Amino acid sequence: MSLKIVVLAKQVPDTRNVGPDAMTAEGTVNRAALPAVFNPDDLNALEQALILKDKFPGSTITVITMGLPKASAIIREALFRGADKGYVITDRPLGGADTLATSYTLAQAIKKIGEVDIILGGRQAIDGDTAQVGPQIAEKLGLTQVTYAEEILSLDEATKKIVIKRHIDGGVETVEAQFPLVITVNGSAAPCRPANAKRIMAYKRAAIPEWNAQDIECDPKQIGKAGSPTNVKAVKNIVFKAKESRTLTGSDEDINGLIVELLDEKIIG
Numbered sequence: 001m002s003l004k005i006v007v008l009a010k011q012v013p014d015t016r017n018v019g020p021d022a023m024t025a026e027g028t029v030n031r032a033a034l035p036a037v038f039n040p041d042d043l044n045a046l047e048q049a050l051i052l053k054d055k056f057p058g059s060t061i062t063v064i065t066m067g068l069p070k071a072s073a074i075i076r077e078a079l080f081r082g083a084d085k086g087y088v089i090t091d092r093p094l095g096g097a098d099t100l101a102t103s104y105t106l107a108q109a110i111k112k113i114g115e116v117d118i119i120l121g122g123r124q125a126i127d128g129d130t131a132q133v134g135p136q137i138a139e140k141l142g143l144t145q146v147t148y149a150e151e152i153l154s155l156d157e158a159t160k161k162i163v164i165k166r167h168i169d170g171g172v173e174t175v176e177a178q179f180p181l182v183i184t185v186n187g188s189a190a191p192c193r194p195a196n197a198k199r200i201m202a203y204k205r206a207a208i209p210e211w212n213a214q215d216i217e218c219d220p221k222q223i224g225k226a227g228s229p230t231n232v233k234a235v236k237n238i239v240f241k242a243k244e245s246r247t248l249t250g251s252d253e254d255i256n257g258l259i260v261e262l263l264d265e266k267i268i269g
Contacts, residue, residue, distance in 0.1 A: 001157040002058030005049045006110055008121035008134070009042040009063050009078060011071040038074045041122025043192040045185040048152055049120050050082045050193060056155075060084045064109050066094065066102060072208035079203040080195035091212035093224045099128070101227035103136030108216040110141065118162075119182045123148060134184035144181040150189045155179075 013034035046063070053059040063078040063086035065071045075086035089109055097105065110116060119138075124131035131147070138145035150167040153174070166173040167186050213223055221227060248254040262268045 001056050002060070003052055003056050003117045003155075004115065005052060005059060005061045006113060006116050006119045007042070007046050007049050007061055007063045007078065007083065008106060008119065008137070009046070009065045009074050010039040010122075010125050010127075011036045011065060011067050011074045012039045012125050012127040013037075036070065036073070038077055039122055039125045039127075041124060041126075041185060041187045042074075043122075044187055044189040045120040045122050045183075046078055046081060046083065047190050047192040048149070048183070048185055049118075051190070052118070052152065052155065053082065062086060062113060064089065064106060064113075066090070066097075066105055066109075069210065072210075075208045076203055076206065077195065079206065080199050081193055082196065082199070086208060088208055088210045089212075089216065090210050091214075093213050093220060093226075096225035096228060097223060098228035098230040099130050099132040099136060100229065101223050101225075103133045103140060104222045104227060105213070105216070105218060106133070107137050107140040108218050109211060110137070112211070112216045115180075117179050119143070119180075121182070121184050123184045123186050131184070134182055138182035141182070144177050144179075145184070146175055146177055146181060147184045149183045149185045152183075 014037050046061075049061045053061055061078075061083040063075050063083045065074055065086070066089040069088065069090050071090065072088050075083075075088060078086055087109065089105060094101075094105060110119065119141075121134045121137075123134070125133075135145055135147060146164050146166065148166045148168050149164050150172075151165040153163040153165055155162045160178045161176055162179055162181070163174060163176050164183065166175060167188050213220070219227075248258060259268075
């Protein structure tokens with residue numbers, strides 16, 4: 001059996017380097033001014049796709065990202081690691097999209113690709129932490145969804161059943177579903193394998209195809225700022241500073257004194 005797999009990836013701002021120019025005058029994230037990286041959870045999702053490709057020869061992995069043209073860098077990185085092809089969805093009218101507009105656009109791109117067995121993506125992106133895009137895409141495509149996935153345990157061709165381990169608050173859950181379906185993957189899943197040297201040589205100058213809003217037949221009212229009921233107000237680095245501080249030694253007297261103080265203040269008890 002060969003599978004047709006789509007991996008959703010996002011190039012995100014490196015949140016360790018947020019500066020004063022992180023926002024535009026219109027109140028959107030100034031992605032052009034921020035260092036960009038492959039969203040970590042999406043790398044975990046890519047690894048799950050690669051594991052399936054290893055188990056089922058002939059399977060193909062298509063990576064889709066929406067963003068500026070420079071987002072082709074993560075498509076190329078996915079190719080280095082084992083993906084087969086990818087597309088960048090980029091167009092000025094798509095700018096400023098929230099999760100609703102983003103999920104609509106990505107769903108339209110998946111429709112253009114055609115029949116797909118499994119759609120994988122990270123649970124959330126580090127520049128938003130909403131975990132909404134994957135479930136919204138499943139809803140728009142009318143597909144089953146499994147969230148918080150940590151490992152794909154088995155897949156049966158005859159019954160089209162897939163067994164997935166989910167890591168949720170309070171423990172681990174094993175679920176069974178039928179594909180086609182959408183799976184969002186936790187950051188606690190297996191890390192993505194490194195780039196392959198031969199694939200780097202093969203794809204380092206590869207042209208990455210771009211699709212615009214018309215290519216994927218988008219409704220202009222459902223994309224970008226026009227299709228986004230929410231907006232980013234600000235992006236800031238927040239540094240917590242103590243109002244007062246104290247230096248303690250490792251002596252029994254200092255430790256006992258601290259414990260007594262915490263008990264008196266009912267901080268512990």
